[in-house]
Amino acid sequence: MNAFYSLFSAEEFSPLAIVLGMPLLGAFVNGVWGKRLGKEAVKTMALSAMAISFFAALFTFAALNHHVDSSAVEKVVEGHKVVEHEHVKLSWLAWEWMRASGAGGLSAIPIQAKFSVDALSGIMMLVITGIGFLIHLYASNYMETDKGYWRFFAYLNLFVFSMLILVLGDNLPLLFVGWEGVGLCSYLLIGFWYDKLPNAAAGKKAFIANRVGDFGLICAMFLIAHYCGALDWTGIEAGAKSLLSPDMVHVWPFGNAHYDGVFGFLQPKVPLMMTGATAVCACLLLGATGKSAQMPLYVWLPDAMAGPTPVSALIHAATMVTAGIYLICRLNFVFVLAPGVMAVIAGVGAFTALFAATIALVQNDLKKVLAYSTVSQLGFMFLGVGSGSFTAGFFHVLTHAFFKACLFLAAGSVIHAMHARVHDDEKSQDMRMMGGLKKYMPLTYGTFGAATLAIIGFPLTSGFFSKDEILFRSFSNSYQWVDKARAESLKMWMPPAYLGKIYYVMGVLAATLTAFYMCRAFFLTFYGDFKGWKIGKPVAAEGHDEDDHDDHGDDHHHDDLTIPGAAPHESPRPMTIPLIILAALAVFGGLLNPGLAKSLFHLESIPLEHWLEPVFATSMAKGIHEVEHNLSMELMCTAGAFSAFAIGSGLAYWTYIVNNGAPAKQWAAAAPGLHKMLMAKWMVDELYDATAISMVDGLADTFVGADKIVVDGILAQVTSFLAAAFGTAFRAVQNGMVHVYAAAMVVGVAGFSWFFAMPHAEGMIVDKGNGDFIVAAAPGFGYEYKFDDAQKFGATSEKPVHLDLPAADKSDKAKATAPVTKNVVLTVKNVFGIQDTKTFVLVRTPAKDKQMIGQN
């Protein structure tokens, strides 16, 4: 087996081509011929593409593991045996795209289509292809009756391809290609049912919010190229130290103008400077908040639920939205150089987690609850990476991929069942119409329940371990930089040390709310009585098979919910199998990185942390300063996390099971203002409408007004007159008459002749310093040259001149600094004997000992 892995060297690891190529092939085949191929073929193509890609990814991962193992070195550190790994990377260079010129005299930066997989991207690759395959399988059934079946799978495969480019790209430009690619696919899939207006609007919203983020990413790319002189990961890491060079980024004010008026405060005397690292990280953060739906750019994600549910599961829960966290982890060595930005990341994360959780409390749409929950969980991930624990943040990415994909798919299963009767997108997702589904959909119930346990942090599930780790790290990190002296000298802003406590409290609050709203959603959906419609034939709960879809077609106009209908029924196998697998992963995935167990049982290493160690090791040592912590502190933090789970879920049980939802109504009545705000999602959309969007609109109106007067009224008149004049003049020439055409050619020849018959005395002054100049005449065909005093023309086209300074007279400063000038007259004669003359003025300014060159 080892020999098998060694077939491909680490530098030429071509199996990556299969991982990447299969989804692209699937997208291409389905996109081009999908309409003609028919559903079966489309399904086969899409699923086999994903399966092959997944197996290639598995092989890649195994090979990576093999290479890691063979690089292992045993060391003895402080009496313990420690196995250390190198940061192993398997890469594959497809081709070199181009070379960009680096600024500041740097050598050309190659931009290569090069893909690489290391510990970090390896896991992402497995998640994307693995969960991607499961969701494809699920969707092959879920989308069965959609007329855009082929289009859907083409987009979905294209998405997987783009996401793989994002993750596997070995440099920032390639990541950006993937970044834009997933954005595009997300846009296409959100607006998949584009004939409905809100869906198209949601797609646009996602696109625009992401564009704001992309702007940050592009800026960061330029800054990195400028500072590090490289754009690939290895190169950036090697050049990262120059991000702290004294050459800082001048942020405000623009330019160097000083102005002391009313608005003088806009022009501070001391300009606002940032280190390169801070500027880069701030830009990257903007990019990450856009893609990962954080404050203030999160608004697109809830609306993105307009897309089909498998899309929500794959793109807007498991993979694409975690790209921002992936980016931060990828460039961890850059982020640790900017502790201030790290604290901001953690803050944004904590605030988003709490904020989104409050909105999720009152949502009635099942998918909307999950959407806000995703935003909230992404906030947790930001909190994790912002606290400097990249492993914890990334671990949450992984567990979240499991349980949130499972939740979305299970929700999709519920919606599928509801939709079979209701045929109304809103009603079939409304939890108030559900209830009691436990009885009709046992598998969905079980898997949804398992995933819910994971997300609310039921002890020993995956969510418990990952969230616990994040909360603990956010508490124990000081957000200070290790090298305080260096930070001092760079005037770097240091966040206060108590931040960790605040973040921890916010995190625990968010976790409590999470437990509450997730249990609420779970109870409302699966417990109590079914409220959707009257159940006519209870037998329909069993014996569901393919025939149901035919019934489905017949049911189409029975939307009057007072008429009894068949009971909602469990989804078919292609939909339930992914659910079961994902639920299992959601429950047991925590074993990959049980941080608590490590401390409790003094384990030497836990799998994920050990696996990712080489990726983060150096930056962790250099950048993150943790306060002293011990087991008791960790247990205390865990206690906080556990109580969050207990209080939240207990309260939900009491509210929705014991009292059947009555307390919720009382609370809403008790604080109507708050409830209204929550229902209105804190009116953030309205805020954006009132500020940014109305500002843009206002600006647009102003411009439209100006356009009408200035552009239409004046400019258009002038330009149309000019264009007409030009056109008329030109048409007069381009009149189809051959002799006119020939005349134009004659004019051209005459122009040539004139140019060559007339000599042009041109030249330049070469300043060699210290008063030595050379006047070099531009050579010409058969020219002869004569410099001022010469008697005859000669073939020499250059004349050296030396300008002496006046004799040193230190008493007379004015004289000593007066410039010395000299005129040189050049005369040239061409082969026709015609002459031309030009005077060059040589100037030597002794004061600055700088020679200025002028001509007249």
Next chain:
Amino acid sequence: MNLFFALSPFLTLALGALLLMVAEAAAAGNGRGEKVRPGLALGAALTCFASCAAAAGVWFYGVERIEGLDVLQPWLIIDRFTLFFAGLLALGGGLASLLAGGYLPEHQIERGEFYALLLFSTLGALILAAAGDVLTLFLGLETMSLGVYALTAFRRASPRSAEAALKYFLLGSFAAALLLFGFALLYGATGHTDLAGLGQAVKTIASGALSGQAAGPTTLGAAAGPLVLFGFILVLAGLVFKVSAVPFHMWTPDAYEGAPTPATSFMAVAVKAGAFAVLLRVLLVCFGDKQSTSWANGWPAVIAWIAVLTMTVANLVAGRQESAKRMLAYSSIAHAGYLLVGVVATSRDGTAGTSGILFYLLGYTVATIGAFGGLILAGHRGAEAVSFEDLAGLGRRHPAAALPFALFLLSLAGVPPTAGFFGKWFILKAAMEGGFSVLTVVAFLNSVLGAYYYLKVLVYLYMREPGAGAPIATPMKSGYVNVALAVSAFFVVLIGLDPSRSLSVATRAAASLFGG
């Protein structure tokens, strides 16, 4: 045998052309013309692609390794520069014959001569690119031109076509006469007809070393200077006529519009590429000396002015056209302007400038053929798509026909990551690094101006619907055209995604011009 191998791109074309000509005539004589005709396009395309493959074969075998090529000196120069153009021209010819294979039957003007003429023209262009002597140069030029004159007149029933051909012929003859007279003067002054010898002699004369002397390459002595200059002026005029630069461009819109579209595409691609090959060779080999390449007094200044005029006039006028075909004609003039910017850049860094031009020509060839192909595909019998209105809404109704069209237009406009973007990038980069910053800025502004009318087509394709009562274009169906579009699209995307490989090929070809 070596000789045959080295000349295989030429021989393939010549033999293929003769065979096609006779085969069609023989079949027509036996009354089986109808049966043979559909195969002619395929035959012509295969001949061209075989020639292209032969050029590639010689390239990869290594033309330096082939011995015995001295026999061809100085008439034909077989180096990597020639081979690059052989491949490029043959590719252009092959794609144009594929377009013809769809267009001519659709519009019922298919006669076998078209393909033979096309092949002979291509052969002429190849000879032109390989010419190392004034005589072969002129031979190649006329072989190419005569074929193209006939192709322009190919729609015999159309007075427009005949008029265009006559104009083209008259002005072309005029230009050829200028060229010939120029060469005669050069010969008179230097006693050379081979380009290399001419270059040596010009170098001596240009340096002014002969001033006051009574002897030199000929007995003219110092008086050779004016003769060489006038010869150069006339030669330059003759050559820039072929690349259709302002003010020698006026035949172009009429000829391009009058000719059947496949012939137009061939003219825009192969004639232009061949003309640039010979322009580069003449300028850099014969007039590559320090004096002639002076930024103030030599040809770079003249070419720079022509380039500025060409780009600006062509782009301004192209924006005002009603007809998409005529717009593409002006667009090809504008591209000649960008290419001339590259020619200016060669005066500083020959290899960088030349490789930029070669790369540009590669991208330009496939994109232009593709754009004309898209125009062909958009129309059908009796309703050829000509104006912008004809294209309205095509993107909705026939996405498969509109999409490649859009791709080629984006490439012509220079939108990344298509081939056109990198072509402009390399040329502008060479010009910038050569210190021609004003020229670079003008070229850049012009490419912005150019984007306007390309995007206008896209607007019609995707955002307009045909007006009420207006004829609705239905695309024709032709495997030949589809193949040509697919091949072109493949290259446009490939070159855009992987420009470094094509650039290294172009650089090797360019370096061989400078003995590298």
Next chain:
Amino acid sequence: MFATYGPMFLLLTVAALIALLFYTGATVLGPKNPTPDKMKPYECGSESSGGNHLKLSVKFYLTAILFVVFDIEAVFIYPWAVHFKTLGWTGLISMFSFLAVVIVALVYCVKKGALEWEK
């Protein structure tokens, strides 16, 4: 410069002057006495028939141009024949390739019916 080209320009000027002189001289000095018969187109003394824009069949031109094309080959063959021995095999092969091409052209003309007067 004028030392070299002077005579040439002089020649050109004299030629132009003489031409001008003859033309103006004939116009100014010659008596004018137009009669209808004198104004008729001159056709070698015979009575003129038809208009002066006589349309000739394109076949005349076709035949003429074919004659020229195939006649020109003699221009190539004649010097080759003179230097037959010195040119040797190379010359022979070159000439036969050339002739082969000409024959292909001839075959083409025949097959296309360019040599048939009536079709």
